[in-house]
Amino acid sequence: xxxxxxxxxxxxxxxxxxxxxxxxxxxxxxxxxxxxxxxxxxxxxxxxxxxxxxxxxxxxxxxxxxxxxxxxxxxxxxxxxxxxxxxxxxxxxxxxxxxxxxxxxxxxxxxxxxxxxxxxxxxxxxxxxxxxxxxxxxxxxxxxxxxxxxxxxxxxxxxxxxxxxxxxxxxxxxxxxxxxxxxxxxxxxxxxxxxxxxxxxxxxxxxxxxxxxxxxxxxxxxxxxxxxxxxxxxxxxxxxxxxxxxxxxxxxxxxxxxxxxxxxxxxxxxxxxxxxxxxxxxxxxxxxxxxxxxxxxxxxxxxxxxxxxxxxxxxxxxxxxxxxxxxxxxxxxxxxxxxxxxxxxxxxxxxxxxxxxxxxxxxxxxxxxxxxxxxxxxxxxxxxxxxxxxxxxxxxxxxxxxxxxxxxxxxxxxxxxxxxxxxxxxxxxxxxxxxxxxxxxxxxxxxxxx
Amino acid sequence: xxxxxxxxxxxxxxxxxxxxxxxxxxxxxxxxxxxxxxxxxxxxxxxxxxxxxxxxxxxxxxxxxxxxxxxxxxxxxxxxxxxxxxxxxxxxxxxxxxxxxxxxxxxxxxxxxxxxxxxxxxxxxxxxxxxxxxxxxxxxxxxxxxxxxxxxxxxxxxxxxxxxxxxxxxxxxxxxxxxxxxxxxxxxxxxxxxxxxxxxxxxxxxxxxxxxxxxxxxxxxxxxxxxxxxxxxxxxxxxxxxxxxxxxxxxxxxxxxxxxxxxxxxxxxxxxxxxxxxxxxxxxxxxxxxxxxxxxxxxxxxxxxxxxxxxxxxxxx
Numbered sequence: 001x002x003x004x005x006x007x008x009x010x011x012x013x014x015x016x017x018x019x020x021x022x023x024x025x026x027x028x029x030x031x032x033x034x035x036x037x038x039x040x041x042x043x044x045x046x047x048x049x050x051x052x053x054x055x056x057x058x059x060x061x062x063x064x065x066x067x068x069x070x071x072x073x074x075x076x077x078x079x080x081x082x083x084x085x086x087x088x089x090x091x092x093x094x095x096x097x098x099x100x101x102x103x104x105x106x107x108x109x110x111x112x113x114x115x116x117x118x119x120x121x122x123x124x125x126x127x128x129x130x131x132x133x134x135x136x137x138x139x140x141x142x143x144x145x146x147x148x149x150x151x152x153x154x155x156x157x158x159x160x161x162x163x164x165x166x167x168x169x170x171x172x173x174x175x176x177x178x179x180x181x182x183x184x185x186x187x188x189x190x191x192x193x194x195x196x197x198x199x200x201x202x203x204x205x206x207x208x209x210x211x212x213x214x215x216x217x218x219x220x221x222x223x224x225x226x227x228x229x230x231x232x233x234x235x236x237x238x239x240x241x242x243x244x245x246x247x248x249x250x251x252x253x254x255x256x257x258x259x260x261x262x263x264x265x266x267x268x269x270x271x272x273x274x275x276x277x278x279x280x281x282x283x284x285x286x287x288x289x290x291x292x293x294x295x296x297x298x299x300x301x302x303x304x305x306x307x308x309x310x311x312x313x314x315x316x317x318x319x320x321x322x323x324x325x326x327x328x329x330x331x332x333x334x335x336x337x338x339x340x341x342x343x344x345x346x347x348x349x350x351x352x353x354x355x356x357x358x359x360x361x362x363x364x365x366x367x368x369x370x371x372x373x374x375x376x377x378x379x380x381x382x383x384x385x386x387x388x389x390x391x392x393x394x395x396x397x398x399x400x401x402x403x404x405x406x407x408x409x410x411x412x413x414x415x416x417x418x419x420x421x422x423x424x425x426x427x428x429x430x431x432x433x434x435x436x437x438x439x440x441x442x443x444x445x446x447x448x449x450x
Numbered sequence: 451x452x453x454x455x456x457x458x459x460x461x462x463x464x465x466x467x468x469x470x471x472x473x474x475x476x477x478x479x480x481x482x483x484x485x486x487x488x489x490x491x492x493x494x495x496x497x498x499x500x501x502x503x504x505x506x507x508x509x510x511x512x513x514x515x516x517x518x519x520x521x522x523x524x525x526x527x528x529x530x531x532x533x534x535x536x537x538x539x540x541x542x543x544x545x546x547x548x549x550x551x552x553x554x555x556x557x558x559x560x561x562x563x564x565x566x567x568x569x570x571x572x573x574x575x576x577x578x579x580x581x582x583x584x585x586x587x588x589x590x591x592x593x594x595x596x597x598x599x600x601x602x603x604x605x606x607x608x609x610x611x612x613x614x615x616x617x618x619x620x621x622x623x624x625x626x627x628x629x630x631x632x633x634x635x636x637x638x639x640x641x642x643x644x645x646x647x648x649x650x651x652x653x654x655x656x657x658x659x660x661x662x663x664x665x666x667x668x669x670x671x672x673x674x675x676x677x678x679x680x681x682x683x684x685x686x687x688x689x690x691x692x693x694x695x696x697x698x699x700x701x702x703x704x705x706x707x708x709x710x711x712x713x714x715x716x717x718x719x720x721x722x723x724x725x726x727x728x729x730x731x732x733x734x735x736x737x738x739x740x741x742x743x744x745x746x747x748x749x750x751x752x753x754x755x756x757x758x759x760x761x762x763x764x765x766x767x
Contacts, residue, residue: 063555070543073511088523091522093738097519098518103745103749106508107749111753112756114760115501169737410534415537418541422544429555
């Protein structure tokens with residue numbers, strides 16, 4: 001019953017590369033923003049704490065950035081390696097967007113990254129701040145183009161067809177396809193949140209050891225303020241993105257909700273809190289649900305319903321349990337974040353943010369929550385659009401390169417071996433860098449200045 | 451090929467040459483690791499490329515993505531043809547990048563220097579072998595994974611790339627690190643240069659024998675090739691006049707890379723790959739090419755500007 005064909009293996013390879021890459025990518029977006037902000041504040045206010053924070057996070061960023069770049073390069077090639085049918089037919093659109101990403105973002109990031117890391121002391125303060133900003137700008141530009149490309153595949157627009165080839169007709173519509181802005185906002189906010197949780201967790205860990213450390217205090221406070229503004233914003237952005245998906249990819253939303261069929265006797269759609277969606281019987285087992293809640297957030301009414309899964313032939317539905325659970329995971333993580341933010345505001349109000357040891361301990365555990373939500377979100381959106389590679393136009397089955405199974409298995413073995421080794425070395429390095437005392441950075445900078 | 455496609459062909463070819471040159475010296479520094487003598491020289495050598503490796507590697511990503519945008523049929527044929535080889539190459543570049551970014555943070559210089567040498571060795575071989583296969587007209591069938599990188603002409607190509615990158619790397623080190631100006635190092639560079647040159651000549655002869663189409667193109671376009679060589683020669687003389695010894699060797703190596711690759715492109719054009727004329731369906735639509743070109747026209751001058759700025763400010767000690 002369990003067998004993997006060429007398509008499954010090619011998807012597994014691409015998915016594992018993406019899930020690996022997206023961690024570094026999210027942290028690169030977040031950390032580059034954070035560092036640019038710290039660098040400019042340090043120059044503007046002349047406050048040593050900002051510069052200490054900058055120097056504390058810089059090595060984390062360089063290590064993370066390196067891993068992000070190299071895993072990203074793998075992705076650029078994997079498209080052509082694994083999805084021959086797709087790249088041949090849609091290169092005139094997808095390839096052009098990727099080229100824009102390379103020339104507007106990759107070179108910018110790479111070059112100014114060199115200046116940011118190695119130019120300190122060699123180039124002036126202004127130029128150094130500018131370099132830090134350019135690295136962050138590069139990260140956002142890169143997201144813009146790659147998400148434009150992904151969005152076009154999810155909600156294609158502005159194209160025509162010449163036989164099997166996709167021809168761009170209106171580039172504006174191609175780049176700003178119906179889901180692109182929603183995806184860009186949702187992902188950028190997610191990257192900031194994921195990074196802020198990593199920063200907050202590490203700050204909390206240091207405060208548990210030394211509650212008077214001014215650098216760690218600032219670190220925690222800044223990260224929590226960031227989360228206070230961005231987490232609620234993300235929930236709104238996520239809701240809007242969901243509504244956009246409902247309009248453009250209704251079957252994905254039906255799978256996210258595990259909504260199999262209308263039950264006329266019930267008013268509105270319940271929100272399924274937990275269940276095992278069973279694709280064979282086209283129903284949910286072991287259901288725990290809240291009446292009408294799903295209608296409320298999907299249609300903003302108490303009675304309306306969305307199209308159920310059974311409106312589509314079985315071959316055009318995604319893997320329902322996978323999409324359902326990855327979506328639940330993302331949403332539940334999101335609301336946990338909101339809870340954490342609320343508690344932090346209360347503690348701030350009580351002026352005991354740095355003293356409540358139970359809270360600091362809890363914060364150290366939240367280190368991966370943002371990253372977990374990102375992984376879950378990407379599984380939802382990518383698995384949810386199956387069987388399509390270009391929604392409604394081309395299936396992944398039509399696109400896949402016809403390799404033999406052994407070829408894919410051996411390359412998968414190579415990839416996973418390297419990823420495991422790099423993850424191991426990266427995790428070790430992360431904790432090694434994290435153990436450094438933030439307060440010591442302050443002293444080091446003073447010595448450097450004198 | 452119409453004008454738009456030709457311009458993109460030239461830009462992609464140029465990007466590839468720049469990649470060979472820039473990542474050539476980066477990988478070349480790795481290849482020179484065992485021959486640098488003192489521990490401190492190796493340390494300086496690695497630090498001389500860390501600020502640049504990433505941007506250098508990006509030229510390959512650019513060449514490949516522009517190929518994808520402008521000539522999707524070719525992109526989607528040659529990548530799968532060398533499936534395992536490319537996956538392994540990517541993993542080697544992956545480890546190489548990690549080594550650079552983790553280098554200062556782990557105190558394991560010996561291990562990392564060895565990794566740098568081995569990844570550069572294997573990556574240079576694979577690039578040379580794949581390039582030779584493409585030059586032989588392999589990699590054009592629709593059957594994925596049929597490229598053969600162990601044929602003797604591929605192996606020769608691999609050796610040429612290894613030696614060529616080593617020459618670039620040692621010229622770079624001579625330019626950027628004063629400790630490499632010793633007599634012993636000069637003797638090493640001279641030997642390396644001569645061996646590389648001999649291997650290159652051998653490889654060219656083998657390619658011309660094995661691929662008659664290439665030989666006939668060289669005959670047809672003798673005039674252009676002679677012209678390019680003349681430009682190269684004038685460039686070499688100018689370099690000698692205008693720069694000091696330390697910079698000259700790197701600039702000569704750079705000119706040689708550009709000259710050689712230009713000759714190869716001249717022989718391939720107007721095919722996309724030798725022996726495979728660019729058919730109607732092989733080139734992306736006019737709308738795609740035009741939009742791509744607009745982006746490049748805006749971005750490339752900026753890229754060149756800030757790249758030069760970064761070299762200027764980071765190389766002054």
